[in-house]
Amino acid sequence: MYAAYQPAAVVRTAQAQGTPAAAPGAPVYPQGYQAYQAYQTAQTQQGHAATPYGYGYPYPYYYSPYPAQQKKPGETYAKVLSWILVFLCGLSALGGLVVLLIGIATALGSVSALAGEGGSLTVLAQLAGFGLALLLGGAFGMYYSVTGIMRRPSPKFTLPPAWVMLALTLLALVGGVALWHVNAFGYTTPGTALGVLPLAALCGIAPAATILAFTSQRLGDPATRRHVWMSLFWGAAGATLLAAVLELVLGVIVAVLMNVPFSTALNTNLTSGNPAQSLFILIEISIIAPVVEEGLKPLGALLIIRRLRTPGQAFLVGMAGGIGFDLVETIGYIGMGQADWVYVAIERIGAGLLHGVGAGMAALGWYYLINGKGVPLRWLKGIGCGVYAVVQHAVFNGSNLIALLIPGLSAPLAQPLYLVKLPFESAALIFMVLYVVILTVLIVVTGRIRNAKGMAPPTPKAPAVPTLPYPAYLYSTYPGYQGVPAQTPTTTGGSRS
Amino acid sequence: MTMEGIPQYSQYPNYPYMYPPATAPQPAADQPTKPVGRPRLYALIVGVIFTILIVAAIALAAYSPSLAPTESGAIPRGWTKVYDANLTAGDDGRWDQSQGCAFGSSGLNADASSSSNAALCAFKPSETQDLASGGFLLEMTLTPAANITSEAVPLIVLGSDTSGAVFVFADQQGNYTICQANCDTATRQGVLESGSTATWHGDPYVANTFAVQFVQQGLNNNPTITLFINGEQVAQIDVSQAINVSAGAAIPFGVGSLSGGAEVYTHATLYTGGVSSL
Numbered sequence: 001m002y003a004a005y006q007p008a009a010v011v012r013t014a015q016a017q018g019t020p021a022a023a024p025g026a027p028v029y030p031q032g033y034q035a036y037q038a039y040q041t042a043q044t045q046q047g048h049a050a051t052p053y054g055y056g057y058p059y060p061y062y063y064s065p066y067p068a069q070q071k072k073p074g075e076t077y078a079k080v081l082s083w084i085l086v087f088l089c090g091l092s093a094l095g096g097l098v099v100l101l102i103g104i105a106t107a108l109g110s111v112s113a114l115a116g117e118g119g120s121l122t123v124l125a126q127l128a129g130f131g132l133a134l135l136l137g138g139a140f141g142m143y144y145s146v147t148g149i150m151r152r153p154s155p156k157f158t159l160p161p162a163w164v165m166l167a168l169t170l171l172a173l174v175g176g177v178a179l180w181h182v183n184a185f186g187y188t189t190p191g192t193a194l195g196v197l198p199l200a201a202l203c204g205i206a207p208a209a210t211i212l213a214f215t216s217q218r219l220g221d222p223a224t225r226r227h228v229w230m231s232l233f234w235g236a237a238g239a240t241l242l243a244a245v246l247e248l249v250l251g252v253i254v255a256v257l258m259n260v261p262f263s264t265a266l267n268t269n270l271t272s273g274n275p276a277q278s279l280f281i282l283i284e285i286s287i288i289a290p291v292v293e294e295g296l297k298p299l300g301a302l303l304i305i306r307r308l309r310t311p312g313q314a315f316l317v318g319m320a321g322g323i324g325f326d327l328v329e330t331i332g333y334i335g336m337g338q339a340d341w342v343y344v345a346i347e348r349i350g351a352g353l354l355h356g357v358g359a360g361m362a363a364l365g366w367y368y369l370i371n372g373k374g375v376p377l378r379w380l381k382g383i384g385c386g387v388y389a390v391v392q393h394a395v396f397n398g399s400n401l402i403a404l405l406i407p408g409l410s411a412p413l414a415q416p417l418y419l420v421k422l423p424f425e426s427a428a429l430i431f432m433v434l435y436v437v438i439l440t441v442l443i444v445v446t447g448r449i450r451n452a453k454g455m456a457p458p459t460p461k462a463p464a465v466p467t468l469p470y471p472a473y474l475y476s477t478y479p480g481y482q483g484v485p486a487q488t489p490t491t492t493g494g495s496r497s
Numbered sequence: 498m499t500m501e502g503i504p505q506y507s508q509y510p511n512y513p514y515m516y517p518p519a520t521a522p523q524p525a526a527d528q529p530t531k532p533v534g535r536p537r538l539y540a541l542i543v544g545v546i547f548t549i550l551i552v553a554a555i556a557l558a559a560y561s562p563s564l565a566p567t568e569s570g571a572i573p574r575g576w577t578k579v580y581d582a583n584l585t586a587g588d589d590g591r592w593d594q595s596q597g598c599a600f601g602s603s604g605l606n607a608d609a610s611s612s613s614n615a616a617l618c619a620f621k622p623s624e625t626q627d628l629a630s631g632g633f634l635l636e637m638t639l640t641p642a643a644n645i646t647s648e649a650v651p652l653i654v655l656g657s658d659t660s661g662a663v664f665v666f667a668d669q670q671g672n673y674t675i676c677q678a679n680c681d682t683a684t685r686q687g688v689l690e691s692g693s694t695a696t697w698h699g700d701p702y703v704a705n706t707f708a709v710q711f712v713q714q715g716l717n718n719n720p721t722i723t724l725f726i727n728g729e730q731v732a733q734i735d736v737s738q739a740i741n742v743s744a745g746a747a748i749p750f751g752v753g754s755l756s757g758g759a760e761v762y763t764h765a766t767l768y769t770g771g772v773s774s775l
Contacts, residue, residue: 021637096759114691119694119695120671120692120693120694120695121695122670122671122693123693124695155539158537158539158540159540160540160541160543160544160547161540164544165547165754168544168547168548168551170763171548171551171552171555172551172554172555175551175554175555175558176555176558179555179558182559183562183727184703187561187727188562189562189565189567189696189727189729190562190695190696190698190727190729191558191561191562191565191696191729192562192564192565192695193694194561195557195558195560195561195562195564196557196558197554197559198550198554198557198558198694199554199555199557199558201554202550202551202554206547206551206697209547226518336670336699337699337700338670338671338693338694338695338696338697338698338699339671339695339696339697339698339699339727340698340699340700341699341702343700344699389727414643416643416702420702422704423702423703425701425702
């Protein structure tokens with residue numbers, strides 16, 4: 001009999017959308033009640049006048065004044081955001097296509113494609129990294145935006161087990177090191193840029209994917225594919241582009257203020273030994289770059305922060321932005337090694353930790369600041385996470401200048417280290433130590449937030465008790481129709497971190 | 498649903514309808530709480546694709562050197578190795594040291610780091626013998642960049658004031674330039690060709706080799722220069738507009754470094770088709 005209160009069509013709709021079962025004790029609350037057709041039909045057949053609710057009860061049913069459609073919290077915002085994203089992603093895909101075409105034209109213009117004269121790995125890696133980020137980011141972005149508008153559910157974001165990704169990382173790097181030695185011993189020439197580009201790029205992608213898989217699995221795969229991939233492509237395409245522009249502009253402004261030659265702003269090589277230049281570079285890489293990059297990378301997560309329900313989700317989605325940023329940056333750096341790209345790939349094996357953990361912490365900070373109502377020390381946690389992200393980046397970048405800052409270190413750091421015959425700068429050891437420290441931070445932070453239940457979802461305003469159009473006593477004659485008792489909206493969500 | 502204090506209407510157990518707890522329906526598309534699709538299958542597919550990509554990339558990288566023209570393949574039959582010297586062993590009398598060059602324990606040092614002129618170390622036999630008309634290939638091994646305190650700029654020069662000259666040089670990042678005398682890289686005036694190459698060792702502790710081949714009748718039957726870096730062909734251009742070759746006339750060549758840079762050469766090898774010995 002009371003099945004009519006939960007019309008089958010509505011329930012089906014809810015299931016089709018992948019809506020999780022309502023919270024315990026909460027009935028499915030269909031949006032937009034239809035007429036109670038079952039009653040209506042039965043009553044009409046029995047000769048009763050057809051009333052909206054079939055009882056022959058002359059008064060409007062209680063639900064009548066209730067709004068027919070109540071939008072879910074943030075629904076309009078999400079839709080507008082999705083349409084804007086569709087547009088921007090379309091532009092991004094087109095831009096990526098143009099960049100890739102330029103890359104191909106460049107490659108074909110100076111070399112005879114795969115079999116030809118060298119070609120520049122530096123140029124190709126940067127064009128390929130950025131072009132693919134724009135193209136794939138745009139294409140995936142459009143797909144996910146449209147599916148979001150259609151309210152199609154997005155599955156869990158999963159990757160192969162982290163140990164599998166680690167094994168693949170080692171496979172790629174060992175392959176690169178082996179090929180380098182084959183060349184170093186004179187058996188072959190280094191190879192063409194187009195020929196080595198896929199392996200060089202994969203040696204940048206695999207470690208970052210390992211870090212992302214490790215984090216996601218440690219947090220229990222808390223986020224959706226849509227959120228993670230969108231954030232990742234934002235970091236790869238949007239954040240890198242904006243960061244490059246902002247860092248250049250701010251660098252030039254600081255150069256002007258410090259009266260450092262304009263060319264210095266464009267060249268951060270530490271060759272002059274000039275104190276003013278060293279100070280300028282320190283400001284540029286340890287203040288401007290960290291603030292700009294840690295501000296931009298988590299923007300993808302920030303845009304949807306109200307839809308992220310747990311600290312783990314926020315951290316993972318934020319980290320994806322950092323990983324995306326790292327992919328483009330690292331592939332570009334690896335290309336600069338040219339024939340020795342593999343030593344750069346090894347030196348930057350943990351760059352995904354630097355950018356990923358930084359962006360994850362920044363996103364976590366935003367999560368506490370925006371969603372953290374009721375969390376103890378909310379502001380301290382929020383600001384602290386953001387400050388950590390910037391300081392971590394500043395320390396890492398500043399370590400490049402450690403030889404200048406600590407006299408006596410320059411000589412030991414100038415000595416090479418060898419992996420079989422492949423030489424490294426000793427300064428790479430500093431990076432490795434910092435990677436271990438950041439990995440420790442990642443393990444500790446994910447350990448603390450993985451079991452933290454989320455914030456209560458946004459509380460919808462309880463619909464106002466409708467004004468009864470008839471004196472209350474008339475209602476009271478109908479025993480089943482009681483006045484709606486006032487309720488205090490309750491929240492669920494459990495413990496908070 | 499029985500609510501305390503509220504009479505239950507037996508025929509309509511759902512009455513009185515209570516507002517649900519103020520837990521908004523979760524945005525369906527954003528919550529991965531309900532498994533959708535097959536996450537494990539998805540992860541497996543990603544893993545398999547990743548593996549295939551890496552193996553294929555290794556295979557391509559291993560195969561690609563065999564597709565590129567190499568220095569060893571560019572030496573015609575009939576050419577002979579007429580000079581092969583370890584320059585770290587000291588002065589062998591073959592190199593002019595009057596224009597910014599000097600031998601040291603690390604090799605032939607061309608230092609123009611604090612000079613407004615390029616350092617030039619002419620190969621003396623080329624000034625007196627016609628090594629060019631039959632073609633030659635000069636390969637220089639460079640010291641690793643970490644051993645040079647200033648910017649490393651290797652340079653090979655072919656020609657003279659009278660014949661015209663071609664300069665072939667590179668920087669530490671593997672950007673190379675081929676230009677005629679008095680060229681300006683900023684405005685690209687006189688630049689014949691420039692580019693960057695993946696064959697350059699960017700690791701500052703790894704030595705590079707820098708080789709130039711000259712033939713009188715190459716591209717379009719004109720004088721042609723081919724640049725090889727680490728044994729792989731990087732560029733090949735017609736230099737007829739930059740250099741005037743007259744039969745029997747000696748065209749000198751040598752090595753050095755551009756103004757503001759320096760280079761140390763540790764080994765030199767010369768192949769030529771014109772003479773069988775120096």
